[in-house]
Amino acid sequence: MLIFLVGLLAATLRVATPLIYGTMGELFCERAGILNLGIEGTMFFGSFVGFAVAYATGSLWLGLLAAIAAGVLAGLLMGLLTVSLGVNQHVSGLGLTLLLTGLSLFAFRLVFGTNRVQPSIPPFPQIAVFGSLPVLGPIFNQYLLTYAAIGLVPVVWWLIYRTSFGLKIRSAGENPEATDAAGVSVFRVRYLALGIGGGLMAAGGAFLSLAQLGSFIFGIINGRGWVCIALIIFANWIPLRVLLGALLFGGVQALQLRLQASGAKVPYELFLALPYLVTIAALALAGRNASAPAALLKPYRRE
Amino acid sequence: MYAVELKGITKRFGPVLANNNVDFSLKKGEIHALLGENGAGKTTLMRILYGLYSADEGQIFVAGQEAHIESPRDAIQAGIGMVTQHFTLVPTLTVAENLVLGYPTGFNLQPRQIEKQVADAAGRFGIEVRPSALVRHLSVGERQRVEILKSLFRNARVLILDEPTAVLVPQEVDVLFETLNRLRSDGMSIVFISHKLNEVMAICDRITVLRAGSLVGTVARAETSPHGLASMMVGHETFGVSREGQQAQGKILLEVEDLSALDKKGLPALKNISLRVHSGEILGIAGVSGNGQTELGQALSGMLRPAGGRIRVGEHDLTGASPDRYTAARVGRIPEDRHGGLIGELSVAENLALESLDPFTHSGMLDRKAILGNARRLIAEYQIKASPTDRTRTLSGGNMQKVLFARALSRNPQVIIASQPTRGLDVGATDYIRTKLLEQRDHGAGVLLISEDLDEVLALSDRIAVMYEGEVVGILPAEQATRSELGLLMSGAKRGTAASGSLPGKEAASHAA
Numbered sequence: 001m002l003i004f005l006v007g008l009l010a011a012t013l014r015v016a017t018p019l020i021y022g023t024m025g026e027l028f029c030e031r032a033g034i035l036n037l038g039i040e041g042t043m044f045f046g047s048f049v050g051f052a053v054a055y056a057t058g059s060l061w062l063g064l065l066a067a068i069a070a071g072v073l074a075g076l077l078m079g080l081l082t083v084s085l086g087v088n089q090h091v092s093g094l095g096l097t098l099l100l101t102g103l104s105l106f107a108f109r110l111v112f113g114t115n116r117v118q119p120s121i122p123p124f125p126q127i128a129v130f131g132s133l134p135v136l137g138p139i140f141n142q143y144l145l146t147y148a149a150i151g152l153v154p155v156v157w158w159l160i161y162r163t164s165f166g167l168k169i170r171s172a173g174e175n176p177e178a179t180d181a182a183g184v185s186v187f188r189v190r191y192l193a194l195g196i197g198g199g200l201m202a203a204g205g206a207f208l209s210l211a212q213l214g215s216f217i218f219g220i221i222n223g224r225g226w227v228c229i230a231l232i233i234f235a236n237w238i239p240l241r242v243l244l245g246a247l248l249f250g251g252v253q254a255l256q257l258r259l260q261a262s263g264a265k266v267p268y269e270l271f272l273a274l275p276y277l278v279t280i281a282a283l284a285l286a287g288r289n290a291s292a293p294a295a296l297l298k299p300y301r302r303e
Numbered sequence: 304m305y306a307v308e309l310k311g312i313t314k315r316f317g318p319v320l321a322n323n324n325v326d327f328s329l330k331k332g333e334i335h336a337l338l339g340e341n342g343a344g345k346t347t348l349m350r351i352l353y354g355l356y357s358a359d360e361g362q363i364f365v366a367g368q369e370a371h372i373e374s375p376r377d378a379i380q381a382g383i384g385m386v387t388q389h390f391t392l393v394p395t396l397t398v399a400e401n402l403v404l405g406y407p408t409g410f411n412l413q414p415r416q417i418e419k420q421v422a423d424a425a426g427r428f429g430i431e432v433r434p435s436a437l438v439r440h441l442s443v444g445e446r447q448r449v450e451i452l453k454s455l456f457r458n459a460r461v462l463i464l465d466e467p468t469a470v471l472v473p474q475e476v477d478v479l480f481e482t483l484n485r486l487r488s489d490g491m492s493i494v495f496i497s498h499k500l501n502e503v504m505a506i507c508d509r510i511t512v513l514r515a516g517s518l519v520g521t522v523a524r525a526e527t528s529p530h531g532l533a534s535m536m537v538g539h540e541t542f543g544v545s546r547e548g549q550q551a552q553g554k555i556l557l558e559v560e561d562l563s564a565l566d567k568k569g570l571p572a573l574k575n576i577s578l579r580v581h582s583g584e585i586l587g588i589a590g591v592s593g594n595g596q597t598e599l600g601q602a603l604s605g606m607l608r609p610a611g612g613r614i615r616v617g618e619h620d621l622t623g624a625s626p627d628r629y630t631a632a633r634v635g636r637i638p639e640d641r642h643g644g645l646i647g648e649l650s651v652a653e654n655l656a657l658e659s660l661d662p663f664t665h666s667g668m669l670d671r672k673a674i675l676g677n678a679r680r681l682i683a684e685y686q687i688k689a690s691p692t693d694r695t696r697t698l699s700g701g702n703m704q705k706v707l708f709a710r711a712l713s714r715n716p717q718v719i720i721a722s723q724p725t726r727g728l729d730v731g732a733t734d735y736i737r738t739k740l741l742e743q744r745d746h747g748a749g750v751l752l753i754s755e756d757l758d759e760v761l762a763l764s765d766r767i768a769v770m771y772e773g774e775v776v777g778i779l780p781a782e783q784a785t786r787s788e789l790g791l792l793m794s795g796a797k798r799g800t801a802a803s804g805s806l807p808g809k810e811a812a813s814h815a816a
């Protein structure tokens with residue numbers, strides 16, 4: 001039983017990692033007033049670029065950096081559409097996801113051809129922080145990016161609530177007119193937030209290709225971006241609760257994998273659906289008194 | 304040398320010429336009024352100075368130097384601060400956070416530290432605020448003080464206030480004026496935008512009048528009078544309409560008992576309201592905006608379902624009834640939101656027929672001839688400047704309001720619910736609408752006049768009820784109502800004591816007797 005729980009916890013952290021990055025990225029965007037539905041595509045793009053660069057250079061770190069840079073660019077493109085041109089945010093975001101998904105697949109074919117064998121690289125290793133701790137060991141044997149994801153939570157909290165930059169982001173998402181009148185450029189703040197957000201989303205995608213899998217497959221993101229969109233609502237746009245939500249979803253996901261493997265006489269699709277059912281239930285409970293940034297979805301224009 | 308000088312400012316919004324070659328100069332240490340009717344272009348001119356709009360033509364000089372102000376940031380750097388009509392505070396942030404937003408503090412923000420900084424500034428300028436309070440918990444008056452302090456905090460030497468008194472009760476206005484006088488003696492230059500003559504005469508040194516986007520002139524207060532200013536503002540004498548004589552109270556036409564209702568967020572908006580409107584009287588509802596007036600107007604026309612209480616019109620119990628049953632019971636309504644009461648894409652004729660299609664329908668078909676005939680008759684009778692086939696959205700505010708009036712009054716209503724009937728209208732249209740309301744009263748209708756314009760309520764009403772936080776806190780006969788008495792009631796500082804014999808509960812009793 002203990003071994004089961006330890007394994008479950010370890011897996012939970014692993015599953016939660018890309019969700020933490022993705023949702024934190026979305027948090028920056030939405031706190032500044034932009035719903036970034038490009039998240040699914042940005043994560044996909046990040047995992048592709050990360051893999052391709054790591055494959056070409058042989059450096060996982062360069063791959064990660066390239067992925068983040070690609071994510072920043074994707075965020076800025078979202079900014080061009082929604083901030084500068086004032087295009088509807090739903091349309092821009094979905095369009096961005098379609099564009100980046102298609103682009104990644106196309107580039108993958110172009111670079112790697114249609115080999116029978118899946119190209120792969122040796123992924124990031126897991127690091128046991130407490131050496132060979134008995135029993136509990138697996139929990140503290142994680143990827144560096146997983147530790148970084150958890151470390152990210154207080155950093156984002158500090159940035160959002162305790163810095164002048166965070167104050168500008170929160171104001172731009174709540175009342176862009178007031179922000180502008182206070183002499184802060186809403187455009188600049190929103191672009192910055194989208195850039196940071198895009199970078200984080202892409203890092204989440206790159207975690208999958210560079211750490212967890214060591215390869216790039218077409219179903220690599222598999223709706224995780226959309227889960228992040230749900231998590232941000234569940235988290236009420238609060239960093240600490242993002243962690244909570246990601247762990248909850250990760251936990252249920254890890255549990256369902258184990259239940260499937262247990263060979264219970266239940267259709268496996270039921271287990272597959274479990275995390276999403278929990279997400280919907282959690283949203284229904286938490287979404288009721290959710291308080292989205294007031295200016296979310298509203299383009300800002302000055303006469 | 305002037306603190307600020309604007310030369311030849313022109314600004315167009317599409318076809319609208321909002322500012323037409325306007326000159327304006329502000330001396331150091333003066334309070335300078337920018338006076339004009341709604342739509343005269345006051346806000347536009349000052350938003351240009353503050354960098355919120357950019358002028359099509361013209362120059363701005365600050366302390367003698369030409370300044371290129373392209374954004375509020377530029378304006379702030381030039382020492383200009385503005386308190387806009389709709390406050391530009393972020394409600395979810397604290398007072399201190401709102402103040403330091405965009406102000407060059409360090410990257411790291413410690414709540415305690417910025418709150419102390421703000422408290423110090425507040426003390427220095429003698430403006431009372433609570434730095435750690437969330438802005439959304441503050442009253443309108445408090446928010447305004449935060450806005451003023453925000454400008455001062457950024458070392459503004461020129462302060463622009465856009466209709467600062469519109470949202471205040473008279474007592475808060477006094478506090479504001481004290482603050483402004485103190486700032487003036489500290490050498491601050493202040494632009495005070497207003498359309499209220501008495502305020503301008505009370506506090507300003509010089510007055511610049513705009514009319515329809517153009518400069519009419521600048522005068523010193525000592526050399527003018529409210530009368531003179533009024534004729535500068537409108538080009539002719541103004542607001543001649545007011546109630547005359549006392550009507551004998553007729554029978555009760557509208558009776559509201561213990562009415563309560565929730566607003567869109569599910570919070571109580573109306574709390575146990577009891578009112579009666581008699582034949583031949585205007586009952587005015589006064590109050591600072593947002594104290595339940597909107598919901599009262601909606602509830603009394605079937606647009607908002609009451610959570611409790613009763614509404615009777617004549618013999619009919621209309622509690623919870625739909626709008627068409629109100630219409631059938633001969634309730635005419637002038638909704639607060641004119642654009643919501645009319646359908647902009649439909650023609651004037653169609654809008655005029657909309658509330659009662661039966662007379663214009665034959666076996667399911669609309670009788671276009673009858674609809675047009677009806678429209679021609681009403682357009683002539685109500686002096687609407689439009690043709691029956693014009694799209695309604697192309698009409699000016701005043702003409703839209705006349706369409707609404709024509710539609711409501713043509714059905715010969717016994718009760719009229721008029722919400723903010725003259726808001727945003729020019730003097731001509733305002734006079735006309737007020738005349739019509741008085742005419743209806745004289746013909747025996749009962750009028751409920753909901754208005755945030757205290758002068759309007761005082762000029763027209765036979766009795767005045769004051770709303771505060773969803774309650775009727777007092778009902779006064781017009782003879783007993785003074786501005787200060789009403790102000791106390793409107794601010795919630797006082798509940799109904801002066802209204803002896805006219806309290807909602809007692810009113811019911813006195814009628815029973």
Ligand SMILES: Nc1ncnc2c1ncn2[C@@H]1O[C@H](COP(=O)(O)OP(=O)(O)O)[C@@H](O)[C@H]1O
Pocket residue numbers: 303316319320321339340341342343344345346347348
């Ligand atoms: N942002 C805008 N877009 C279009 N028209 C505007 C805008 N702002 C003001 N106007 C128009 O310009 C004119 C002047 O408006 P404004 O400056 O607000 O007047 P005031 O403050 O004197 O009431 C009005 O006709 C108004 O409808």
Ligand SMILES: [Mg+2]
Pocket residue numbers: 342345346347388465
């Ligand atoms: Mg104005």
